[in-house]
Amino acid sequence: MMTACMIDGLKALLSDLGVDVPIPAFSQSDILRRPIDIYRNYLADTASKVLGCDSALAYEAIQSANIKDNSDLTLVLPKLKWRTDKPKDLARDAFIKFSSTPLFQLPIPDGVHLRFIFSTLTLPQLILTYISDRSEQYGRGSLLDGQPTPKKAIIEFSSPNLATEFHSAHLRSTIIGAHIANLYECAGWDVVRMNYLGDWGKEIGLLGVGWSQFGSEEAFQENPMSHLYDVYRAISESFIPEKEASRKARDEGRDTAEIEGRGIFAERDRFSKRMEDDEPEEMSFWKRMRDATITYYMQEYERLNIKFDEFSGESQVTPESIAEVESVLKEKGIYEESDGSWIIDYSKHGPKSLGVSVLRGRTGSTSYLLRDIAAVLDRNKKYAFDKMIYVVTSEQDVHFQKLFQALRFMGQEDLAAKLEHVSFGKAQGLAQQIGEVHLLGDILDRSIKGAHDVLESDDISHPEINKTDESAKVLGITALITQFCGLSKRVSNLTLSSKTLVSFDAETGPNLQLCYSRLCAKIKESDSDDAVLANVDYTYLQDDPWTEVIRILAQYPDVTDAAYKNYEPSMILTYLFRLVEEVSNCLEDDDEEENGDNEQTKTSSGEPPEAILAQTVLYKLTRQVFDNGMALLGIAPLVSPA
Structure with missing residues (x-):
């Protein structure tokens, strides 16, 4: 109807x-x-x-x-x-x-x-009426070929590891993954946003060994994540000589079993094996660390305007699915024993370029690949998903090729066809941009501080922006989101620039917010109860620069569709900056007319009320499109001064 x-x-x-x-x-x-x-x-x-x-x-x-x-x-x-x-x-x-x-x-x-x-005689009335009728739904809607019920998509992104550094690849995964999830939701999918934590295996075993040497309950209570990172870094440094000795032995063709059977190697492996065996002491430690990590990340992701539907992890993979994977691979003749480990030799079964992968080590511990394969089975049983997308750096391309091929070996071709790895290039220069940081909260704090410093600078004078802590928060987060989204394709490497992080020039997050604030200020200045679509005289919007803005507004749904189909949220950002450019032209024209050199100029350049009303309605609908596009990117609009 x-x-x-x-x-x-x-x-x-x-x-x-x-x-x-x-x-x-x-x-x-x-x-x-x-x-x-x-x-x-x-x-x-x-x-x-x-x-x-x-x-x-x-x-x-x-x-x-x-x-x-x-x-x-x-x-x-x-x-x-x-x-x-x-x-x-x-x-x-x-x-x-x-x-x-x-x-x-x-x-x-x-x-x-x-x-x-x-x-241009009909463009303003057609497009502005179209946008007004749809409002916040403009650009949204089903792209699923008339499906009676929404399809379900799982988007896995961010996926940091317990206690270790939250590096730029995690942050880019977080931002791009959130954007892709928003695009899928915009297109009509039922989306599950999943954070698959690295919370199991030998790295957690190493953290357990480190805690026994460097852990402090007092420091943990005061700042859990910071202390866990310090513990992990300390034990990792102690572990370096053993790792180098093992690597040297392997390069020389010698057996590494003796080296890896003592010292930190052995302690790490014993700890992780006791976790797999569900030993109370190790499991109690693991649960405390995991709970503290999830609590921390939930708070920090919220600052980025990101929420997850599920914090899963390697630890959550069921033993039943792991057993199913191993049983089926053995039955298919794919799984074989080698020097006490269980492996898939892809070179025998294809493709050869994937080499050999250990699924269960000689100590009995499961590998990341085995747990990842089993996780697919668990998620399919739980969600019956139509598509699952892994938003992970391109450095993991081979891992996902192995994962998808292993499912095909198991006879799960249909399930493998539902999986997709959406990769992205490196983000370089984070340390040069905001300083040496290791945790997500530190990254956000540094970016916000940079925005605060710029707002306090005498070089910046934008009356449309409040110089408050809240403004600094919004600008700092916007700057990070736009830089890590990028204007180029996601597969391209990204070089972060300290000069543009909190710059109000050109294609930057702060400039996007500045344009939005100027737009809001203009609407507030010109708004009246009569500024509604029914009262618009469209003849006042049939010339440049108004028609250029309207043309771009008309393109918004096409841009969202293209971004969705290509997994390219940068298309939304590029579009918004095009809109910023054209809107800025309109605002600057208005300012020039209002600020003539003399009273005669002001009088002769003054516009009739009908023109101001039409422009105000255009500005309102333009703000709506900004709101819609910024919401897809998780960017909260900056509140203008009262």
Whole structure:
């Protein structure tokens, strides 16, 4: 019923604009989610009629124009299979067959393309009404091909280890993973946000050994995570000589069993084995450390506007699923014993490039890979998921290839097909940017302090921004999110810049917040009870720079769809910065008119109330799109001064 009402409303709006209805229909189109699809449908229908080609073919031949093309849609003529006696004159011959319509200006011939520009006579009313009708739902909606119930997706991201450093790869996983989860939710999925902690195995055994030597109850009570990190670092330094001796023996082709059977090696392995055997003392220690870690991270993730539905971990993998994995692999002839360990030799079964992996060591301890395989079975039983995405650095590509292939060896091809590793490049320069830090809370604190220092600086004067601790918090977190999201593709390595962390220039988080604050201030200054869509005279929005803002607003749902399909939240950030640029042009034009050199200039440049009202409504709807896009990135808007 709601869909029928929205269709009827859209038809009525188009009819008022002089556009013929009913709206042409295409299976790939979603005119209730994407306003530009309305233009695509009409252009495809018109092209098929005037050029005498198949309408479906015409729809496929329409592309969104590049920003530099100074157009909105492009018709790629060779894709139409339209015949002409003069191929070089293809665009010119096609051009003369088109006329202007209520939705389009006359096309522009460009090689083998026709470029189309939306008519500014109808653009403001169509797009602003469309956005107003949807408000916070603009850009949201199901992309799941009419599924009666939402599909379920598990997004695993962040995944730090107990007591060890929270490094830049964890932070980038946290930020990109949260964005992907938001995009999937925006697209209509039922999303489970999962943090799979490194809370088991030999590294926890090493922490247990370290606690017996360096642990302090008093220091732990005062600052649990900081003390655990200090303990782990101290025992790791003590362990270095033994690790180097083992590595040297292995490189020389000698057996490492003797070296690894004594000292810290042996203590670590005994501790982790006692954990696997559920010994009370070791399990009590592990539970205290795990609980303290989860409590700490829940607080710090909240500062990043991120919440997890489940804190899972290697420790939570069930013995039953581990046994199932080993049993099936043995039955399939994949699992074999080698020098007391149990392995998969991928070089025998394919692909050879994956080499050999130990699933259970000679001490009886399970490996990370074995626990990861079993975790997939556990999650499938619990959630019956349709897709599971691991947001993990590209350095783990081989691990996930092994994981997916092991499931195929088990005859779980369908389950393996539901898994995807979404990788990302390195983030370099964190220490140079904010100083030497090791824990998430320290990273956030340093970034916020940097923002606070900038706000207190005499070099910064932005009356739209309160110089408060709360503003510093929002700016510091925004700066981190935007830098770790990045404007380039996620697979690219990222070099963090200390110069732009809390800069209000160009494409930075603080500049995004500054534009938002200026927009809010302008709305507050101009707002009245009459500033509603029903009272807008659209003739005041039919010229630059207003039409440029409206064109970008129309693109928002297409951008969210592309970001979702490509796992590229950077597309949302890039879009928001384009919107910042155009909105800033509008605000600067307003400021110039208000601040003329003399009274005569102010009077002559003053705009009628109808123009101010129309611009205020545009600013309100622009703020709504900012809100929608920033929410996808987990960015809380900065509150403007009262």
